[in-house]
Amino acid sequence: MARSQRVTLRDVADRLGLSANTVSRALAGKDQVSEATRALVSAEAKRLGYVPNSHARSLVSGRTMVVGLVITNPSNPFYAALISAVERECRAAGYSVLLLVTEDSAENEERAVQQLLRFGVDGVLGVATELSSDVWDGLSEAGIPVVQLSRDIPGRGLDFVGIDAESAIADAVVRSAGPGVRRIWLLEEDLRISTVAARIAGFRRALDRLGIAREQALVLKVPTHRTSGATQPWRPDDAYALAANLITRDNHPDLLITANDYFALGAYRAIRECGLTVPDDVRVLGYGDHPFAAYIQPPLTTIRLPADEAGTAAVDLLLRRIAEPDRPRTSTRLPAELIERRSTG
Amino acid sequence: MARSQRVTLRDVADRLGLSANTVSRALAGKDQVSEATRALVSAEAKRLGYVPNSHARSLVSGRTMVVGLVITNPSNPFYAALISAVERECRAAGYSVLLLVTEDSAENEERAVQQLLRFGVDGVLGVATELSSDVWDGLSEAGIPVVQLSRDIPGRGLDFVGIDAESAIADAVVRSAGPGVRRIWLLEEDLRISTVAARIAGFRRALDRLGIAREQALVLKVPTHRTSGATQPWRPDDAYALAANLITRDNHPDLLITANDYFALGAYRAIRECGLTVPDDVRVLGYGDHPFAAYIQPPLTTIRLPADEAGTAAVDLLLRRIAEPDRPRTSTRLPAELIERRSTG
DNA sequence: GCTGTTCACGTGAACGTTAATGAGAGAGGA
DNA sequence: TCCTCTCTCATTAACGTTCACGTGAACAGC
Numbered sequence: 207m208a209r210s211q212r213v214t215l216r217d218v219a220d221r222l223g224l225s226a227n228t229v230s231r232a233l234a235g236k237d238q239v240s241e242a243t244r245a246l247v248s249a250e251a252k253r254l255g256y257v258p259n260s261h262a263r264s265l266v267s268g269r270t271m272v273v274g275l276v277i278t279n280p281s282n283p284f285y286a287a288l289i290s291a292v293e294r295e296c297r298a299a300g301y302s303v304l305l306l307v308t309e310d311s312a313e314n315e316e317r318a319v320q321q322l323l324r325f326g327v328d329g330v331l332g333v334a335t336e337l338s339s340d341v342w343d344g345l346s347e348a349g350i351p352v353v354q355l356s357r358d359i360p361g362r363g364l365d366f367v368g369i370d371a372e373s374a375i376a377d378a379v380v381r382s383a384g385p386g387v388r389r390i391w392l393l394e395e396d397l398r399i400s401t402v403a404a405r406i407a408g409f410r411r412a413l414d415r416l417g418i419a420r421e422q423a424l425v426l427k428v429p430t431h432r433t434s435g436a437t438q439p440w441r442p443d444d445a446y447a448l449a450a451n452l453i454t455r456d457n458h459p460d461l462l463i464t465a466n467d468y469f470a471l472g473a474y475r476a477i478r479e480c481g482l483t484v485p486d487d488v489r490v491l492g493y494g495d496h497p498f499a500a501y502i503q504p505p506l507t508t509i510r511l512p513a514d515e516a517g518t519a520a521v522d523l524l525l526r527r528i529a530e531p532d533r534p535r536t537s538t539r540l541p542a543e544l545i546e547r548r549s550t551g
Numbered sequence: 552m553a554r555s556q557r558v559t560l561r562d563v564a565d566r567l568g569l570s571a572n573t574v575s576r577a578l579a580g581k582d583q584v585s586e587a588t589r590a591l592v593s594a595e596a597k598r599l600g601y602v603p604n605s606h607a608r609s610l611v612s613g614r615t616m617v618v619g620l621v622i623t624n625p626s627n628p629f630y631a632a633l634i635s636a637v638e639r640e641c642r643a644a645g646y647s648v649l650l651l652v653t654e655d656s657a658e659n660e661e662r663a664v665q666q667l668l669r670f671g672v673d674g675v676l677g678v679a680t681e682l683s684s685d686v687w688d689g690l691s692e693a694g695i696p697v698v699q700l701s702r703d704i705p706g707r708g709l710d711f712v713g714i715d716a717e718s719a720i721a722d723a724v725v726r727s728a729g730p731g732v733r734r735i736w737l738l739e740e741d742l743r744i745s746t747v748a749a750r751i752a753g754f755r756r757a758l759d760r761l762g763i764a765r766e767q768a769l770v771l772k773v774p775t776h777r778t779s780g781a782t783q784p785w786r787p788d789d790a791y792a793l794a795a796n797l798i799t800r801d802n803h804p805d806l807l808i809t810a811n812d813y814f815a816l817g818a819y820r821a822i823r824e825c826g827l828t829v830p831d832d833v834r835v836l837g838y839g840d841h842p843f844a845a846y847i848q849p850p851l852t853t854i855r856l857p858a859d860e861a862g863t864a865a866v867d868l869l870l871r872r873i874a875e876p877d878r879p880r881t882s883t884r885l886p887a888e889l890i891e892r893r894s895t896g
Numbered sequence: 897g898c899t900g901t902t903c904a905c906g907t908g909a910a911c912g913t914t915a916a917t918g919a920g921a922g923a924g925g926a
Numbered sequence: 927t928c929c930t931c932t933c934t935c936a937t938t939a940a941c942g943t944t945c946a947c948g949t950g951a952a953c954a955g956c
Contacts, residue, residue, distance in 0.1 A: 262942035607912035
């Protein structure tokens, strides 16, 4: 096999009559080397095509310059944006990203944590699964900093960066509910995660502020197929099926809030097929501001999530904690902006 | 600091009065160990919470059980689906995924390759950037197998897995062009990549088959903002701006093909604002079958890309090549399916 | 000329694992 | 009794780095 032998520190050293250690120091830019030999070394290293072996390095140094990123589903546009931001920030700081996908399964989550322990990553950014057990504690016990993304599992003493969904929904609902709006429905995902809980809490807060009785309000759970290993994220079909069953000409909400813009697509169709119109008969408020939201008919009022800022903030926080393990726990909830379009009148 | 010392092979060995080597063999399931001690060892290892150090392992074994995945932009839904599929298959085979994002920049691509060399990954799956230099050769020279994804740079002797965009577009255009369709435009991305070239080739092939002169056909390039570090993928706005400038009541195509479904969104608006309708005045054919395509008005005829199959096939191919480095080069182009909806009549 | 300081570099050990080789014990056969 | 064979485990040496030292030379000051 032509598997060309890898060029090592010794190879460079031998060729120059130096020790491996000197070459190491020269390339690391430490100050125990004369400028002359440093130049010689880097020239020879480049000539031979020397590439440092990161495993050897992290074996002795204990640091890996790798960050673990645990995501439930990369096809979800919010998480995709998060991945982009996290990778970009890590790259800028000299870190590489090990990507682990859990598909919202506890088993995969446990395997992911195991992998991260084997690798001895310097830190972890992770979205917890629906029924996250205490797997994450293993990382903390091993001295690996963890920043929770998007979904918060309180009481674990872990840093958190996410979106203030509760306030965003509360404000958006109040703002979208004009005069005459009494019946409000929320089309939610059927997951036991903090994000869903936050949206429902925001929804209730809005009801209270508007003085609308709980009986006028409905929280509907759309069966989710996320865990089935499908790469597609939320499916408009599922929301459509549910909405089509419940919405009729005589029984419909004045304002319908959906847990994501895909659900809104399904709702649009269900509403249309009843002969009702958005926003005259039913106002619709989405969540996520996906790229299509501005372009459907009518353009969808929705909540823009600062995925990029969240990713950036999470990496910043993680790097700070890596540098300073004993700093107090931080919990950041970024505000989300309401983008008003025609679907709410 | 409570940075608990990591449990090592020796710790387990010492506690049982064995050597580290025996513990290693026992846990590796090799046959030089009695069943009795194997049971003892695995019990003690679990009790102490032993986690193998992957760096030490790969330092001596030369294998890392890590695959590099080089992607231009995770927010592109096609690549997001690819990431999901690749990660899933790798996970099933016991490999972890190191994710590198290039943002279509040659500089980032080179840094990515450098990272992969440092890590000594067992294989690489990668989407080449627009003007990919010979950076990928460095991996081959180091004996690291590479499978190109989606975009093919011919002549490098690298395996390739992608979509047969040319045939897909050619067939779809012919099928979408009913009687009376003479003027056909293609709204393309402004990138020098093989995917764009393939679509244009398919477009031309369709024109020839339909007997339409090149003068009746137009290839329009939408300025792309992908490289600007923005996490958003193709922007409908850019397509809208271009289309709105060119399309008027008196000067419009009979059939408009867009390089992706987002462009179709922009085109829809431009067409609508001229007082024209889809598909009566202008038929629209999209590309990608994004989740919203079935739900916009009118539902968009588009081409469904087998991202999942592509990812699976690519990983299979890579694993085969890892096992058998000297097998002949393979180039796979998966067929894409036309999803006919109302936008083409 | 002797000691002390600074600079440039080498030496040896360590990181945690695996592979090659060796060694002791017990069993079985002559 | 001795030899060989097999089974189980230990010993030793790597893998490529980095870190804590040690060392020698040059130079200054007394």
